[in-house]
Amino acid sequence: MKKYILKRVLTSIGTLLAIILILFILMRLMPGSPFNDEKLTDDQRVALYEKYGLDDPIVIQFGRYVVNMCKGDLGVSYKISKNTPISQLIESRLPISIGIGFYAVFRGAIIGLILGVIAALKRDTILDTICTIISVIGVSVPSYVFALGLSYTMGYKWKWFPMLYDSADAFNSSIMPSIALSMFTMASIARFTRTEMIEVLGSEYMLLAESKGLSGRKLLFSHALRNALIPIITVLAPLIVDLMTGSLVVEKIFAIPGVGSLLVNAIQSNDYNVVIALSFIYSALYIAIMLVVDILYGIIDPRIRLGKEGE
Amino acid sequence: MSDVTYVPTQEDFKLKNNSEELGLDSNYASQNFWKEVLIRFFHKKSAVVGLILILLIILFAAIGPGMNDYTYEGMIQEEKNLAPRVSWLEGLGIFDGSETVSTSVGDVQVNKYEEGGLTDVYYWFGSDIYGRDLWTRCWEGTRVSLIIAIAAALIDMIIGMSYGLISGFFGGKVDMVMQRILEICNGIPRLVIVTLLLLILKPGMLTIIFALLLTEWVGMSRIARAEMLKLKEQEFVLASRTLGAGSFFIIFKEVLPNIVGPVITQVMFSIPTAIFTEAFLSFVGLGIPVPRCSLGSLISDGYNSFTTHPYQIIPPIIIMALLMLSFNLLGDGLREAFDPKMKEM
Numbered sequence: 274m275k276k277y278i279l280k281r282v283l284t285s286i287g288t289l290l291a292i293i294l295i296l297f298i299l300m301r302l303m304p305g306s307p308f309n310d311e312k313l314t315d316d317q318r319v320a321l322y323e324k325y326g327l328d329d330p331i332v333i334q335f336g337r338y339v340v341n342m343c344k345g346d347l348g349v350s351y352k353i354s355k356n357t358p359i360s361q362l363i364e365s366r367l368p369i370s371i372g373i374g375f376y377a378v379f380r381g382a383i384i385g386l387i388l389g390v391i392a393a394l395k396r397d398t399i400l401d402t403i404c405t406i407i408s409v410i411g412v413s414v415p416s417y418v419f420a421l422g423l424s425y426t427m428g429y430k431w432k433w434f435p436m437l438y439d440s441a442d443a444f445n446s447s448i449m450p451s452i453a454l455s456m457f458t459m460a461s462i463a464r465f466t467r468t469e470m471i472e473v474l475g476s477e478y479m480l481l482a483e484s485k486g487l488s489g490r491k492l493l494f495s496h497a498l499r500n501a502l503i504p505i506i507t508v509l510a511p512l513i514v515d516l517m518t519g520s521l522v523v524e525k526i527f528a529i530p531g532v533g534s535l536l537v538n539a540i541q542s543n544d545y546n547v548v549i550a551l552s553f554i555y556s557a558l559y560i561a562i563m564l565v566v567d568i569l570y571g572i573i574d575p576r577i578r579l580g581k582e583g584e
Numbered sequence: 585m586s587d588v589t590y591v592p593t594q595e596d597f598k599l600k601n602n603s604e605e606l607g608l609d610s611n612y613a614s615q616n617f618w619k620e621v622l623i624r625f626f627h628k629k630s631a632v633v634g635l636i637l638i639l640l641i642i643l644f645a646a647i648g649p650g651m652n653d654y655t656y657e658g659m660i661q662e663e664k665n666l667a668p669r670v671s672w673l674e675g676l677g678i679f680d681g682s683e684t685v686s687t688s689v690g691d692v693q694v695n696k697y698e699e700g701g702l703t704d705v706y707y708w709f710g711s712d713i714y715g716r717d718l719w720t721r722c723w724e725g726t727r728v729s730l731i732i733a734i735a736a737a738l739i740d741m742i743i744g745m746s747y748g749l750i751s752g753f754f755g756g757k758v759d760m761v762m763q764r765i766l767e768i769c770n771g772i773p774r775l776v777i778v779t780l781l782l783l784i785l786k787p788g789m790l791t792i793i794f795a796l797l798l799t800e801w802v803g804m805s806r807i808a809r810a811e812m813l814k815l816k817e818q819e820f821v822l823a824s825r826t827l828g829a830g831s832f833f834i835i836f837k838e839v840l841p842n843i844v845g846p847v848i849t850q851v852m853f854s855i856p857t858a859i860f861t862e863a864f865l866s867f868v869g870l871g872i873p874v875p876r877c878s879l880g881s882l883i884s885d886g887y888n889s890f891t892t893h894p895y896q897i898i899p900p901i902i903i904m905a906l907l908m909l910s911f912n913l914l915g916d917g918l919r920e921a922f923d924p925k926m927k928e929m
Contacts, residue, residue: 288767299780413909521868559772
């Protein structure tokens with residue numbers, strides 16, 4: 274187990290370094306560094322280069338960049354808000370985005386599980402068909418289409434919830450975005466749960482448990498659902514990625530002051546530093562989540578880590 | 585025991601030249617694999633519905649833009665923001681070019697065609713804020729989105745499949761290195777790769793296809809590798825090797841035909857992902873440059889006026905949702921048709 278965790282941690286660090294390297298190269302490729310924008314004499318430029326260490330060997334510069342990134346010193350924004358450290362820009366936005374994302378995953382997972390279990394228990398009935406239709410639509414319709422739909426109906430026509438994010442009423446204004454984001458999670462988990470439940474329900478240990486005379490509820494929760502849940506953890510990681518992508522557009526639609534809308538703004542106003550910093554944060558978050566999911570899965574299902582060690 | 589002994593003659597050792605018969609198993613009636621797949625596929629209604637929808641959308645993407653006289657970039661200043669109007673539905677009171685506009689005195693039913701004296705002008709999906717025909721633009725956009733998605737999915741298939749097959753076949757150190765590279769690629773969020781790439785390259789169709797390529801091949805290579813690991817221990821590979829076949833012959837001529845099913849299924853699933861990613865990029869402003877359009881850029885344009893003129897955003901959204909839905913249904917159907925034993929997902 275230790276070996277497995279160590280291996281996963283090392284791969285994650287390697288990935289993170291690879292990403293920082295890409296970002297570093299991009300930084301150098303980007304047009305318009307602050308030093309050739311302004312009218313500087315050659316002496317001033319040399320002095321500036323010295324001050325920021327731009328005349329050091331590239332390896333040392335890269336090393337410094339890695340250290341800075343990991344310390345949270347992400348550089349300075351040039352366009353969105355002049356000369357503000359990016360970490361400061363992100364500080365207030367990250368909790369909002371993570372909050373909405375968390376609601377979305379939580380709500381999506383719970384509803385998805387319920388739908389999936391109902392579909393599996395009432396297999397081949399009208400309930401099953403309804404659950405299947407809901408989940409197929411949820412998987413195939415992008416989250417921002419849901420966001421637009423919700424915003425038009427519940428926000429604009431019926432005025433149930435504020436159409437645009439209002440920080441004074443954070444709870445109500447995060448309901449629509451998190452519903453829109455949770456649709457995909459819900460649908461995928463519902464489909465997956467249904468498949469797993471059907472398989473578990475048909476297994477021999479369920480027959481044994483049933484013939485021991487266990488009551489229906491105990492049978493369902495402590496035998497069937499528990500075993501069906503294990504593989505569901507694996508789908509969580511890709512779901513979180515989709516959530517990240519979805520959140521960008523959804524945040525823009527509802528004008529949520531989160532990280533996603535900041536990234537969209539940065540892309541649209543060509544603020545490279547912010548884009549690169551946010552790419553780093555997204556990647557770091559993503560890698561961390563993948564690591565946790567993989568380790569969790571290794572703990573729950575020994576076949577995974579044994580299989581990987583045997584490679 | 586009979587006492588008759590058979591004396592071999594020279595005839596018995598002649599080459600039979602029956603290479604065509606050799607492939608046939610005469611003991612069992614041959615079951616055509618593709619025929620069975622087709623039967624199973626058409627048995628599943630949702631998959632057939634998906635296929636029909638896809639064919640319809642492709643048909644309209646092909647002929648739609650030519651069905652009226654407007655072009656996707658032609659702007660008519662006097663004919664901005666017109667609601668949908670279809671000649672043969674007008675009499676029924678729908679699609680007659682009227683829309684409800686909220687003003688300070690409440691909701692008012694307005695017909696801009698009548699106000700502007702455009703009695704014999706018909707915009708089937710309406711016109712946008714620059715006076716461009718939405719029907720033409722929608723199908724033009726569908727065409728662009730489909731080309732991007734299908735091109736990306738096919739090239740992904742080639743790259744991912746080769747990568748996975750090679751990695752799985754050689755195993756050992758080659759597999760180790762290739763899988764570590766893949767893990768690192770997979771560790772970078774798709775969003776980040778695509779955004780960064782489009783920042784340094786000029787936005788356009790090729791760039792988007794390239795960005796999609798960099799991110800989508802991982803899934804395909806996983807599937808190809810898993811299939812390879814399953815198949816490479818089987819007898820037909822051993823037989824081929826015994827007959828002196830080289831590695832690449834075995835990979836591409838022996839194993840590849842056996843994994844066509846999962847590969848096609850995966851392609852069907854990667855098309856909607858590509859459509860979605862393209863739409864997302866357009867929405868963020870990294871998509872197809874104007875005046876060309878894609879489904880994503882149409883939705884993004886419509887979004888700016890979706891509370892005042894909702895009809896502008898509805899057609900592209902419906903087309904995109906239908907496309908993604910049908911590709912998912914088709915993928916599901918194909919997966920079951922190719923491998924009925926596999927658990928449905």
